[in-house]
Amino acid sequence: MSKLRIISAADVKQLFTLPMAIEAVERAYVQKYTGEGGVWPLVFHEFDPGHADLDIKSGNLDAEGIFGLKMVSWFGGNPDKGLPALYGTSLICDLATGQPKALLNAGPVTDLRTGAAGAIGAKYLARPDSRVLTVVGCGQLAPYLIAATMLVLPAIEKVILTNPHNSESARKRNLIIQGKVDELLRAAGANRFYRVEVEADTEQAVRQADVILTATPSRAPLIRRQWVKPGTHISCVGADMSGKQEIDEQILAAGRVFGDDTAQCFSVGECETAHRQGLLNEITEIGAVIAGASQGRASDEEITVFDSTGIALQDLASAATILKKAEQQNIGTVVEL
């Protein structure tokens, strides 16, 4: 018998804010770089290819004293039944004894930690005076990316929304996204003035940008090399499986490229095509930049790219933060297991 803390979706929403997610994901990247964080083999299963699949990501974070797993299932037909397509559940254990400590609804964690990831790329690689943020893709992740980036780049004053696949969607989603951005900023205790523009023409949206965040399921480049002005930073968070690509591989060949996990960036990330074509043989892990061991941006003219493929340690570090706060505030349900 042992005690287990159950932390529901509502608990996570109450406990976990974007600044906490940014701090947790930075810790995860640093521990990935130092080797204190270990990622174990991925389990991926397709129940019905294209309609239902599942993955189990697991690993250890030595500095947090935990190990654990996150199981995420996606059943595309669920919304027709009034159910969410995604379910995410994390089980966290004590690294000293193996004892299970907490079970979390990881659904709300994923958006926050992925938004944080894109913003961390901008925090360490964009010009600090960046004023215009362009977001390519107007889905679920857009508000998390926008709010997190505004928290790390204080000079951002204009956000441009664009959706190359469906230019109407940016217009339709605009108010929903802004409402969510404001909610996230409020939860973070931030008070920011900014204006949002919707731009149907992706080229125009890109040409104005100091910082670009891409979060689409695209399988072909959406952004051409010649549209990107000198000094731009681009964080790509859409590519997380082989065949996905959001930006012209010539941008990666011309710019300086950073990633969360080199092997994963080359096999399933935005870097995949450029690497296969021999245009990109080496990238710098962002954890090395955060730890101060590698240089980030070297000049105001250089184009920088951050390839965020998503690693289990982001979830583990986020869960560690949530669990610590839940214990301090006695939030969640403690059950006998």
Add this chain to the structure above:
Amino acid sequence: MSKLRIISAADVKQLFTLPMAIEAVERAYVQKYTGEGGVWPLVFHEFDPGHADLDIKSGNLDAEGIFGLKMVSWFGGNPDKGLPALYGTSLICDLATGQPKALLNAGPVTDLRTGAAGAIGAKYLARPDSRVLTVVGCGQLAPYLIAATMLVLPAIEKVILTNPHNSESARKRNLIIQGKVDELLRAAGANRFYRVEVEADTEQAVRQADVILTATPSRAPLIRRQWVKPGTHISCVGADMSGKQEIDEQILAAGRVFGDDTAQCFSVGECETAHRQGLLNEITEIGAVIAGASQGRASDEEITVFDSTGIALQDLASAATILKKAEQQNIGTVVEL
């Protein structure tokens, strides 16, 4: 938000009996054979080789409508801290939607389902009039194996305990084992008369046996070919990783051999050595025998062997049974996730 049922160790002990474990493991074996059950890649991690490790076993059972995982950690130093060395936790989800349904303390499940596995070999392969049961190894599993085998072989009247590595241990553990056997039989509603003998000489214990169960961590054969009389059945449950072996490989060469999962028996089970030496090229999966598709024992003289390596589907089928009973009787704690 969704509802999750938490089923504690105490709940499992209240709900799950040996006859239920036997029935669940038979279902698992049959679904393994028919292909309705799928086993996903194993995650194995050593924190500190020989001192602390972990595995994550996962899979789907179509006929039960579930998928899930079991995470088991072993920290050898825990007992010195007053904690159990093993923690096992199962997460069970709905195969139609991915929705998490239950979290179980899998600790008490493991002993019951492993005892059931050894007994199922005896049920389908031993002579029905078998009277003498010899158990080699006097550890945690011994009472589960003995009680389960008595439930499936009504003529067993004598149990011989032997421990080749430590002949004193059988004598010391005798009363504890008998007490636990009686408790398991009572929980199963069975009333059986039997007598237990302790035999320091393993050869003598084996020569008298109609049925032999081995459950040791041995890495060298404990039972010689010439000790085993015609018509004997042997269930080997100790070998679950490469290098472990409990019986002379000549027994496997001379007898008819059955297993839970052919590939796993050849790579990490009792069959490993005989297979590598070319003495054993084919075995029959026990699920085929249970399903009536393959013949079990063909004569009263033949020696049969069942190699139980342990498969994730045993845990999943056991969890399905426990969850169904927990829902019927409203046992466990239902929480918001």
